[in-house]
Amino acid sequence: MLVLVSYDVSFENPDGKRRLQKIAKICENYGQRVQYSVFECVVDPAQWAQLRHRLLDAYDEEVDSLRFYFLGKNWQRRVEQHGAGEAYDPETDVLIL
């Protein structure tokens, strides 16, 4: 299934930059970065449970925002992409940014 992970990390406190890097690094292990703070992750339920746990552990619930969107197995018909970085398939391709 495809899970879209998007995040906003606050730089209000000095730890923000570290959290941003950590969250991006976690996502990189499970999916493809498609925009600066958006990852598309093709995961099975066990991988998703692990990814979710790691992200919730890394963010600051007081100031950061984490959003997960479940696009399911037939996610291709739910995604439309335009411009830079378009035309790749997260199940088969690697996106060079």
Added chain:
Amino acid sequence: MLVLVSYDVSFENPDGKRRLQKIAKICENYGQRVQYSVFECVVDPAQWAQLRHRLLDAYDEEVDSLRFYFLGKNWQRRVEQHGAGEAYDPETDVLIL
């Protein structure tokens, strides 16, 4: 239906800031900003056609990225939100950022 709109606007050329503001302004007319460059838009097919047209007209296909994710009518079960800005319903609530 809920359409998630996410964008990356490049600041490579001096027009980037203007495009970013324009794209955000277009999205504000159709949905709720949930993160810095992510909007959730509850739209009917006619509104979606209009929104899509305006966005594709405003972005620079060479350097910007626009992504649309179609969450359908039963989108509530496809969204999970954590942290800042959580617990609002784009069909009924206004989010104060």
